[in-house]
Amino acid sequence: MITGKTRIIGIFGDPIEHTLSPLIHNEAFQYLGLDYCYVAFHVKKDKLKEAVEGIRALNIKGVNITVPHKETVIQYIDELSEEAKDIGAVNTILNKEGILRGFNTDVxxxxxxxxxxxxxxxxxxxxxxxxxxxxxxxxxxxxxxxxxxxxxxxxxxxxxxxxxxxxxxxxxxxxxxxxxxxxxxxxxxxxxxxxxxxxxxxxxxxxxxxxxxxxxxxxxxxxxxxxxxxxxxxxxxxGIGMLLWQAAFAFKIWTEVEAPIDIMRKTLDRVLTKG
Ligand SMILES: NC(=O)c1ccc[n+]([C@@H]2O[C@H](COP(=O)([O-])OP(=O)(O)OC[C@H]3O[C@@H](n4cnc5c(N)ncnc54)[C@H](OP(=O)(O)O)[C@@H]3O)[C@@H](O)[C@H]2O)c1
CATH class of the missing domain: 3.40.50.720 (NAD(P)-binding Rossmann-like Domain)
Incomplete structure (x- = not known):
């Protein structure tokens, strides 16, 4: 149930309609009874800066970043993990009291x-x-x-x-x-x-x-x-394993709770076998 306390997590990309991330994460939040809701945001290149500012303005807990923003997003965030810095690409952002930290969980x-x-x-x-x-x-x-x-x-x-x-x-x-x-x-x-x-x-x-x-x-x-x-x-x-594990690492970064990997895997299997 979404309440006044529910925290938002999201994904920024263009295109974004095909993403499986909301399904995987929302199923995991529900399974563990965590009060989060994961939403996909269609963010075009020329709106990325405002979208990132929106993370702070709306107190969004964190986001995934996908094509085509993984590299360009770096200029708008405050800190980078060692991996994100070395690779020059971010796929996960954590908002810690207004400080945005970028990670790369694809690795x-x-x-x-x-x-x-x-x-x-x-x-x-x-x-x-x-x-x-x-x-x-x-x-x-x-x-x-x-x-x-x-x-x-x-x-x-x-x-x-x-x-x-x-x-x-x-x-x-x-x-x-x-x-x-x-x-x-x-x-x-x-x-x-x-x-x-x-x-x-x-x-x-x-x-x-x-x-x-x-x-x-x-x-x-x-x-x-x-x-x-x-x-x-x-x-x-x-590629399902990589998709699953990058999601699991991002989940842990945002919630500080181990991701329920079996639930996430079952969700993916169900969605993908349905086509
Ligand atoms: N499983 C997962 O979790 C996961 C995670 C990330 C990405 N992916 C998938 O991985 C794929 C690549 O993603 P990306 O972000 O690396 O894409 P990207 O940055 O656009 O790179 C695409 C790569 O494919 C090559 N390519 C494209 N068309 C080609 C063709 N006709 N002949 C030969 N090479 C061709 C490109 O070569 P050129 O440099 O010559 O153009 C380039 O090396 C996507 O399908 C994405 O969905 C999966």
């Missing part, structure tokens, strides 16, 4: 989605496809955990920018993708946006995927290349 969201599947990261060789916003968080997380990054992107300059940003954090090399490379790789990650639309090309030629690879896709629910990797006999990890 640990991705790492936990691997660890919960029993995948170790240290010294493993990762082929990262893509060099957009999500790729930055993933590369940072892998390097922090002692993994090795081989990165490919259609637009070379963006891969170069990621290498420059993180070269002091561990092993990172820009690559062209061919058989001699993939033979040497342990874990392949699709961090491009390919796989959602029907006519998308594959982010990687499936012939380069072998049963020894772990195939990981951050696009959800299930992409054609995930199906192909499963058919080949790989261990396959989809």
């Amino acid at each position: 640990n969201g991705f790492i936990l989605s691997l660890k919960e599947e029993g995948i170790s990261i240290k010294n493993k060789k990762f082929l990262i496809l893509g060099a957009g916003g999500a790729s930055k968080a993933i590369v940072y997380g892998i390097l922090k955990e002692g993994g090795k990054v081989y990165i490919y992107n259609r637009t070379l300059s963006k891969a170069i920018a990621i290498k420059e940003k993180f070269k002091d954090h561990g092993f990172i090399e820009i690559v062209e993708v061919d058989k001699s490379l993939t033979e040497n790789i342990d874990i392949i990650v699709n961090a491009t946006s390919l796989g959602l639309k029907k006519d998308d090309p594959m982010p990687l030629n499936p012939e380069l995927i072998k049963p020894k690879h772990v195939y990981c896709d951050i696009v959800y629910p299930e992409t054609p290349l995930m199906k192909e990797a499963e058919r080949i006999g790989c261990k396959v990890i989809g």
Whole structure:
């Protein structure tokens, strides 16, 4: 029940109608009897500054930040966590008595989605496809955990920018993708946006995927290349785990309560299987 005491949490993005975050968080608040309500706000680029000022003005407890605002929002907030500062992107804001602190929970969201599947990261060789916003968080997380990054992107300059940003954090090399490379790789990650639309090309030629690879896709629910990797006999990890765990970390930041991960997972499964 929404009362005069209910605290608001939200998400800013453009577009925003497709977001699953209100469903996951509201179900979790209800399950734990926490007096919060999570709402999606459609915030266009030219209104981001006012929207962030609105967090303070309306005493909103916190927000998630999604495409296209994760980087530009930084100029409007007061403090950054170490990860958000290193990556240069924020996906979660906490309003602590008018001071806005930015976090990046995509990093640990991705790492936990691997660890919960029993995948170790240290010294493993990762082929990262893509060099957009999500790729930055993933590369940072892998390097922090002692993994090795081989990165490919259609637009070379963006891969170069990621290498420059993180070269002091561990092993990172820009690559062209061919058989001699993939033979040497342990874990392949699709961090491009390919796989959602029907006519998308594959982010990687499936012939380069072998049963020894772990195939990981951050696009959800299930992409054609995930199906192909499963058919080949790989261990396959989809994007739902990352979505779930980044939400769980944000939940803890706002409420200081452990997120009910099983409830959140069930909610996602229910919504996604309904289509
Ligand atoms: N599971 C989760 O929790 C989670 C979290 C964050 C994001 N995501 C998903 O991850 C995807 C990427 O997000 P993002 O924020 O990183 O997007 P982004 O910043 O727009 O980056 C998109 C990436 O995809 C590549 N790409 C797009 N179209 C391509 C094509 N036709 N051929 C080759 N490469 C292409 C881009 O390459 P260029 O640089 O050459 O354009 C770029 O590397 C989205 O689908 C998003 O929904 C999932």
